[in-house]
Amino acid sequence: MLFDTLDIPESLLAAQDEGKLVVFAGAGVSMGTPSNLPDFAALAELIAQRPLTDLEKSRLDHFLGELKAEGRDVHSLAVEALNRPSSRHTRLHEEIVRLFERPEHVRIVTTNFDPHFTTVVRSVHPALPIYSAPALPRGGDFHGLVYLHGAASGPARDLVLTDEDFGRAYLTEGWARAFLEQLFSHYYVLFVGYTLTDPPAHYMARGLPTEPQPRRFAIIHEEPARWRRLGVGVIPFTVGAGNDFSSLTAGITRWAQVTRGSNFWIEDQIIQLLARPDPMALTPEEANLLEWSLAHDRSLPYFVRNARGLPWVEWLESRRLLVPYFDHRAAFDHWRQRQIAAWIADQLLEGPHERSFELIRRLGGRFSRELQRQLVMQLGDVTLPVEWTFLLVREVESSDQDAHYVLGKRLHVFVEHNLPAFWALFRHCTAPRFMVDAHGFGERGSPAHLRVALAGDASVLWSVWNEAVVTRFAEIARPMLGLLLVQLESAAELARSINGEADFIRQVTAGRTRLARMDPDHHHESEPNVLIDMLAQVVAHLAKSPGGLAEAEIQGWLHAPGSILRRLGLHALAESTETEGAKKIAWLTECVARFAPDSLEHRLAVTLLASLTTPARAETAVETAVVPAAPQGLPPLADLLAMDSARLTRVLRVNRIEPVDALARLRELDERTRQNPALSEHVLWASLLARVSWRRLPPLQRDALITILQRPFALAAHVRDVLRCLFSQDPLEKDAREAEPPASAAQKAQLFAMSCRIWEAIRDQEMPLTPAADQTDWISLALNDGVGTYHLVRFWMQYVSLQPPDHANPTLPTEVAPILADICTRETEVARRARAVLVQDIRFVMARDPAWTTANMVVLFDFDRIGDEAWVAWRPFLDHGGLSRPLALAMLPHYRAAQPRMLRAEEEVIGHYLGHVATIMVHVRPAETAAWLQALLPALSERERLRWARLAARDSEGMPDQAQRELWDAWLGAYWRDRRAGRLGGVTLSLTSAEAAIMAGWLCALPEVFAEALELVMHSPAPNFEHEIFPWRELRKSSLPVRAPVGVVALIEFLLRNMEVGRVSHESVSEIADALPRLAILRAPLLRVAEVMHGHSWVPARDFRAKIEREFPLSQ
Structure with missing residues (x-):
């Protein structure tokens, strides 16, 4: 250049x-x-104090060596010769x-x-x-x-x-x-x-x-x-x-x-050159400057904002800079290339269009994907010639949702203003084609295969259809019917060539009981089933319009070999206003006899026939024809006891039973069972208990339910149903939305007594032990295991929470402590799952009884004592539990000891463990934090160290000033100093640029130590914000702009010079500047900030600079 x-x-x-x-x-x-x-030669002469011969000049180092050998102090003489006070x-x-x-x-x-x-x-x-x-x-x-x-x-x-x-x-x-x-x-x-x-x-x-x-x-x-x-x-x-x-x-x-140089100067130079009337008249140096501006992030926006008109595109063509943008194989992965493509598209579409088309022809008539996309995105302009649409639409990618959206807008324009163009574009967009589906019908791991899709995006087509096409049915419905039938048949032909007719029918009619049943919220993908929905509307319109559909046409569809056309004929027959009712019944009766009994068209024919003969039951005509009707109203108990399981289920499903009605049946069943103990095993017990909830009963009915459930046979044969009936809906939890009052003291006692009896009944039930305790989601397991341990333990925690705490002598209620101790020590699968639920609330239990918790629950986390069984406590606690200072201190040895196992676990477990560790280090700050860090961080991958740093920074937010100072003095300051020096204690651990980015954001949470931390951040490796978001808003809202204005401006300048354009919130920087005191010392660095922001192509940068020059004084 x-x-x-x-x-x-x-x-x-x-x-x-x-x-x-x-x-x-x-x-x-x-x-x-x-x-x-x-x-060098003149210096040798000054040292020698005489002119040199040609031979001496050719061997200056040897000559000076000879002078030194003669005793001349050539080194000191050289220093004297160079130390000239007048030299600048x-x-x-x-x-x-x-x-x-x-x-x-x-x-x-x-x-x-x-x-x-x-x-x-x-x-x-x-x-x-x-x-x-x-x-x-x-x-x-x-x-x-x-x-x-x-x-x-x-x-x-x-x-x-x-x-x-x-x-x-x-x-x-x-x-x-x-x-x-x-x-x-x-x-x-x-x-x-x-x-x-x-x-x-x-x-x-x-x-x-x-x-x-x-x-x-x-x-x-x-x-x-x-x-x-x-x-x-x-x-x-x-x-x-x-x-x-x-x-x-x-x-x-x-x-x-x-x-x-200055970004403002660069922009001014570019603007001056772009104002020239003839780009081809630029001097070589001027042309080089513009080429350079196209190749650099900071200057490109100055070119694309100010270069207007096709002559500048042709100038790029003359410099051979357009070739990649007209190569359909070119892929652009830099934002600069995308910006240039957008600019080229703007100029081409502004025209003159004939000149644009000629330039496109000279360059081969094809577009790079990015240029083609940028051109398509502007097709919504109604003033553009139609030729642009058909030049561009052929290469729109199926995955480019934005481009399809714009094509939809173009269809919208054409249907209102240019019907020939509409038909051409609509025919293209609804044309079927093959698409490679890498995962079958969405099943991960299934082999890739071809399926039939549309050239256009079906969701966009459906939107345009409903917004613009339907309103023009009066003039376009008949030709639209023919086009849609042709496209559907083409789709079927493609499908038959690879998968057969049955697969195609399944693809385009999946989820449809009948042809016209359309979910208004259904999300169409690029699938041919949108053609079915369109056909359904067109056929309905024509069937209701005088002379719209001939009976012969409907009969032709009903006798067609394909399922879809038969269903289309049934839909037309149902919607027809010109075919008499008797004729409809006759045709449908013939269809029911002719169609295969297990086919969808047979089911639809039955439905339509039923709707014509039994209007009151039209919506359930299919059920009436296929499934024996269920009785309306709940039959007497004797009839229920006589039913088999399937019929009983159907009767209870059809008849909505309120909890009070189910309780009434339970009371009858209880009376019968006491007379005939063999009924204790009847399935009706489980069916009725599933429809009763203690919480949803009126207070007087609750006692009756408890009386029934206390029967030995109830707890023996149906203990899991009893547990769900009593405890699945948190009976002690207050809910203002419910009319029923919370449990009384007597009812609490009743429930607690029942919970104890249920625990005794289930705690030793045989269940297979759950393997891989470290990989088990214990809470989900307890919720869905059919036993009900989750609800039982949650009840006990609610029960304890309702007891007034004794702050002077914190202890668990005496009736509860033995049960929880049993859960902690019993070696059965039921107890393991109960333990998993219990440790979720270890922080709550620690607050109610620290000594008991330390003795009974904290030991559950000891890998050294119980081996991998400790995962039963660790997994649910890490996933769902919370920390308090007393709990963290009690568990600290177990956190340290668990580290090797945790770091070998799955990623989610590691993340939760690091979150706990960060919380302990930031808020608890135990004395051994520094040693813990030296053992932990070198064992982590960079990704895990980043996660730990983010979590620690998050936990630092909102801390009081005194706590920030204590944190800094306890370990954080030493940690940052060590990491900047590339070590951690005695271990080499270089600070990565990604970690440096997190530390820069961490500053915003530490105003009390901001000055010390800022010095470390600014002398650390340059931060990389590729995967981090700096908290600009938090910095703006903090007290730092007032407390440390010089440091804040230095931080902003540092960040802007190390951050990609898209990661900078320029508006927040401007707002931070508004909050700064008007000090002269801030003027120069803020002007440098304005310079950098202009280099980021932030349009208001000139105004920002003017504001700084206006409001910040030259001297104080």
């Missing part, structure tokens, strides 16, 4: 963007005004530093000894590392300023001047050679200010490896052939009269200005 007279290769520009560029600065950088320092850094020093956008991207290596780069770097990046030989960093992983051959500001003896010095640096000790070898293999290199006659360039050139694709370039004005032989690409510049190097400075200045 051309910058003034310098043509910088694209590979160097890409390396600059990626932070992979290293600039080597030679003597030529410091020779101009106002630096005025000598090059040049513009070139500044512009080289400006080439680097971020401090961590700055990589400048100089063989000069003067301090001018140090002066510039310290003014721009105060914290940037500066290295001086021989103490060099690793060449493959460094950033900063490197004095490769020493610095005049350091010990004079470290300057590399003589042949002995160079031999030590590049051969015997080799620190310069090792540094360069790593550097050249990792980075792109640009040499500035060098000639190959200088010893520094000569020695460095020896270490240049050969590469097929050059990654090293030199800006030179002489000896291009020698540089090329060394594998160095040449970027020439011209030296003016009087040894004028100003063109070099001008080129690098322009390079830095364009690539790293």
